[in-house]
Amino acid sequence: MTAGGNTARRDTWPEDLIGPVQKLPACQELWVALSGGLDSSLLLHVVAAAYPRVRALHINHQLQSNHDQTERACIDLCAGLGVELQVRRVNVATGAGSLEESARAARYEVFREVLGDNDLLLMAHHADDQAETVLFRLLRGTGVNGLAGMPVSRSLGRGHLYRPWLGVSRSRLEQVAREQGVSWAEDPSNQSEVHDRNYLRHSVMPGLKQRWPGLLKRVAHSARACAESETLSQRLAELQWQSCGDDKGRIRLAPFSALGRIERRNLVRWWIHGRGLPVPALSDWCSALDQLLHAGSDRTPEIRGDGFCIRRYRDHLYLVPQVAIPVGPRPLLPGQVMEWGWWTLRLMPASQSATTEAACPEIRVSTRQGGERIRFGSNLPSRSLKTWMQEQGVPPWERAALPLVYEVSAAGEAWIAIGDLWCSEQYSGGAHAAGWRLIVERDCD
Structure with missing residues (x-):
């Protein structure tokens, strides 16, 4: 643990820290993402002073040697502040790819699970984090969207994420935390320059700040300009979509x-x-x-x-x-939702008299095997399914995946639907003849 002091709520905090916190958008539940480090611990103190009800969420990645101690510190902090804490332990994939990215993915998955409708999750990212993010993305060759840095707010699951301190430097946060006796846990991995972000933080950013004292403000200005440019690009695309x-x-x-x-x-x-x-x-x-x-x-x-x-x-x-195409034939049962590639199929009763499974005919779903012919009416000649799909403009990659639906009876097999392109009148509309209604929808419907 670093620093120390009484963890009780305080009523007064510096305006540059509590001001942005007091201007949060309305929400159902207010959460603080609590890592146990300096930034999030201080944020929880300030938020708890400004709002009568706040909840904290600690994600234990179980990657550091002191993860149990950090979790315990978060529990003690929340107990001292009278804040409800939810702890989630996650297993981070340590195989291929970046460990940092895997940990972030696991963390945000929990965020999406926990947040309810219109909940607000606060994160303690600050101006130094923003500058490091922009520089890191620049070195990776990202575009304007990436160079816009982290947004103050964005949707996350059913709720929203909000960063009230993006305009505050880390040195200012540390100054206030030490003056107020706020305790926090140190993450040992933060000192290792094996990770790219830590290398930027410890070996690159100090020199840049010394050379250009206004670095954080300059980077923030450039990030805002990139965000505005990205907004205009998005608006242009929306307008051009109307014609294209x-x-x-x-x-x-x-x-x-x-x-x-x-x-x-x-x-x-x-x-x-x-x-x-x-x-x-x-x-x-x-x-x-x-x-x-x-x-x-x-x-x-x-x-x-x-x-x-x-x-x-x-x-x-x-x-x-990219979707997996089922191997047919498969039975389609009443009330069942069948996922078939890009399509969803359901067989529903058209009236109260057709609600029992015994009254339902045997319906199966399959894909093309080759050489199929279909008759679209009792008085019409049969047609090659391949030729008909070409006439309908069905793309080649969809023809082999298109769900073909047929009824099995003592008289044999009879086609009743071809994907979402055609359905027999016996199973569409009021479905008076069959007593059942077949619904086939595409993912873009």
Whole structure:
């Protein structure tokens, strides 16, 4: 433990620390992310003085030799302040990848689980953290969005994250903590320069601050400028989507091709981010999009991302999430929700008289095996399913995954639906003939 003193609530704190805390947005529950270190321990003291009800959340990553002592210190601190504390222990993957990133992912997963509707989680990031973040991202070659640094607030799970002290330096926090006798636990890993952020903190930032005393303010100014630029880029993408996007979530090639190369890149990155997917770190986005747009009609160009790809078919670009396609045939039972690739299927009773499972016909779901023919009406000739899907503009990658639904009876098998493209009148609308209604939806519906 460092410093020390009485942990009782105090009524007065410096205005530069308590002022931002007193201006928090309205919320249902107020939380403080408590690591046990200087910054979060001081934040909890100040917040507890400003609000009658606050809760703390401590994530024990179980990575440091003193993690039990740190957890105990958090328990004692909250007991002294009369603050309810929730402790969560997590197991951090220590295999491939960055240990720091794995710990952060585990920590934020707990945050998302704990926060309820309109809850607010406070984090004690300060001006030095912001400067280190911007510099670290600059060295990694990030774009304007990354150089905007950490936002003051953003959504997190069902609630929101808020950083009231991004404009306060760490030296100021330490000064106040020592003057007020606030105790905190030291993380031994913070001194190791094996981690990139610690190297920046201990070996790079001190020299930069000495050379440029106003460094934190300069970096904060640049970060705000980048944030404003990113906001304008997002707004431009939203406006251009109105002419380039369609109601199926695709990009129409004709208006998209008329955009400038930078505008095309901006729109596609916005498109990916809007679907909740990570934007690929391509070295040359413009070249990749040019290849996607101008490849011959016999080619199948694509841009691959983490868990998805962007593909071109006919007059559109498609954002195709990576999904597992079930192996059929599988029975579709009443009331069951069946996930099938990009589709969801349900069989629901159309009336009270068809609510028992015994009254339900045998329904199965499968995929193409090749050579299927289908009749769309009793008085119509059968047609090749392959030809029909081509006429409907079904992209090649969807044809093998499309759920084919059929009814099994003593008379044999009869097709009743082809994905979300066609459904027999016996199982759609009022479904008077079959007594059951088949609902097939896509993930973009």
